[in-house]
Amino acid sequence: MASQTAFEQEVAQLIVDSLNLEDVTAGEIEPEDALFRDGLGLDSIDALELALAISRAYGVQIRSDDENNRQIFASLRALSAHIEANRAAS
Amino acid sequence: MTDPTTDMRPLIAEAPEPLARIGDRRVSRAAFLADVQALAAQLPPARAAFNLCQDRYHFAVAFAAILLRGQTNLLPPNRGRTTLAEIAGQYPDAIALVDGPDAEIAIPVLRVAARGEAGEAMGPVPAIPGEQTAVLAFSSGSTGTPTAHARSWTALHAVTAQALEALDLAGHPGPTLVGTVPPQHMYGLESTVLYALLGHTTLLAGRPFYPEDVRTALADSAPAVLVTTPFHLKACLRAGLEWPSPTRILCATAPLSPDTAARAERVFGCPLDEIYGCTEAGAIATRRTTRESAWTTYPGVEIHPGETGRAWVRGPQHPEPVPLPDHIEVQDTRLFRMEGRLADQLNIAGKRASLADLNRRLNAIPGVLDGVFIPPDPESDTHGVTRLAALVVAPKRSEAEIQAALADCMDPLFLPRPLVRVDHLPRSATGKLPRQVLLDLLAHHGQCA
Structure with a gap:
């Protein structure tokens, strides 16, 4: 399995904690795998829950009219990169 | 007229x-x-x-x-x-x-x-x-x-x-x-x-x-x-x-x-x-x-x-x-x-479903020998949304296959989390599935995972 960066580990833990994923540990989330439907099998409720956790932890507001909203949630790697970029910009 | x-x-x-x-x-x-x-x-x-x-x-x-x-x-x-x-x-x-x-x-x-x-x-x-x-x-x-x-x-x-x-x-x-x-x-x-x-x-x-x-x-x-x-x-x-x-x-x-x-x-x-x-x-x-x-x-x-x-x-x-x-x-x-x-009605994040209907659909999946959805505890009001769980007897189907078949016929909100495969369901002599027994079985599998 591909290794997670330190920040990806942090975001993976946030995903597991905020979504109460009982049968997955943070370390098991493949950085490049799909988070939704095909990978972890998350859905729109999870997306909303995750958005709340991200805004609390990093002050980054997720918006659905972002052109790249689908890409943001594409994988742990994409999500972590989005948070880092927007946290840095603010 | x-x-x-x-x-x-x-x-x-x-x-x-x-x-x-x-x-x-x-x-x-x-x-x-x-x-x-x-x-x-x-x-x-x-x-x-x-x-x-x-x-x-x-x-x-x-x-x-x-x-x-x-x-x-x-x-x-x-x-x-x-x-x-x-x-x-x-x-x-x-x-x-x-x-x-x-x-x-x-x-x-x-x-x-x-x-x-x-x-x-x-x-x-x-x-x-x-x-x-x-x-x-x-x-x-x-x-x-x-x-x-x-x-x-x-x-x-x-x-x-x-x-x-x-x-x-x-x-x-x-x-x-x-x-x-x-x-x-x-x-x-x-x-x-x-x-x-x-x-x-x-x-x-x-x-x-x-x-x-x-x-x-x-x-x-x-x-x-x-x-x-x-x-x-x-x-x-x-x-x-x-x-x-x-x-x-x-x-x-x-x-x-x-x-x-x-x-x-x-x-x-x-x-x-x-x-x-x-x-x-x-x-x-x-x-x-x-x-x-x-x-x-x-x-x-x-x-x-x-x-x-x-x-x-x-x-x-x-x-x-x-x-x-x-x-x-x-x-x-x-x-x-x-x-x-009513007892049979579920409401997950505002979507209604009939528990009997969900169970019927689960059991209609080829390869599923027996299966049951377990509704969340109505008293639990933690933040976020509590999901259904399911116990399934399906020796020849993977969890992912069963989830995919369920996703074809129900709103994603009703997809079980977790879906646990078991050898058999703990049916009583009358065929009933007491809720507490199901919850115990679910908890047991959670610890083993």
Whole structure:
């Protein structure tokens, strides 16, 4: 399995904690795998829950009219990169 | 016999308010009608068409075009392949009107891309026969195939007029409806599409989802009415944002606690009204949750205790009395309390389903020898949404295969989390599955994972 960066580990833990994923540990989330439907099998409720956790932890507001909203949630790697970029910009 | 020429109802109300807002652009009623007429001309002859449009303006254009063509809007409860195929089986000539991805099944599609820029329609507003079936809304029945609930155009006129009167939304100038609910849901159709078509309000084309989307939409659309669900409202309250004040909040799909309602009124600085309804009867009652726990029916709608413990409701929009899927205490013909759901009914984030139906669908999957859904504890009110769990006996199917088969026939909200495969279910001598035994088995597997 591909290794997670330190920040990806942090975001993976946030995903597991905020979504109460009982049968997955943070370390098991493949950085490049799909988070939704095909990978972890998350859905729109999870997306909303995750958005709340991200805004609390990093002050980054997720918006659905972002052109790249689908890409943001594409994988742990994409999500972590989005948070880092927007946290840095603010 | 009714003379059809005497019961013609207008397709839209004539009002100075725009019909829609697309971003910061307003679409007049005449421009909307031009889009509707252009789309109706493209519809092939049929009895009905799926309206799967996600953008609310596209949905409204498709909805009205289907009516204008003398057809019925098919509104599926979810977009699972099995669900759509079951409905398509009953309406083999139906095409799908879409604006995003194609339909999940192989049926002809017509893309809706109207943006209110095709000019303005001339002449009088078209009229639709009142008895025409305007929509078939489907709920997951306990019988197997999705159960269709028909609404005539007269019935939709009636419920909309009742709601606008009960909610005091009939005046000018009408606000803009900012909806977080999909238009295919009866509540979404009534409160975010019909209030605009048949009233003086304006619909917002977009469907804000994240709290920041909702905040931006409210700020850009003042005066605005937020049309939402407990699920979305709680998420907005938890987001800790500075909220622009809508003129009011409408909330439906599951009851809101008085505490949450009070908090919402404080944070948003406006009154909050809840609407009670169900797919079977449509919206029928309202309450100002911070002031009253009982529901008052819409004007002209009466509620009665049933003989078998199931209350029923009847208004001008109901050709027959409609039994309600909840435990209801009727206080008088226009006042009632909702005491809880019937045992078989589930509500996850505002979506209803029948537990018996979910279990039947699980056990219908090839390779599943036995299986049972376990509803969440109704007492647990942790933040977020509690999911169903499932125990499944399926030695030759993987968890992913079973989840994929379930996703074809139910809303993703009902997909079990976790789904645990076991050697056999702990059935008692009578074949029953005691809840505590199931929970113990589930907990045991959680520890082993």
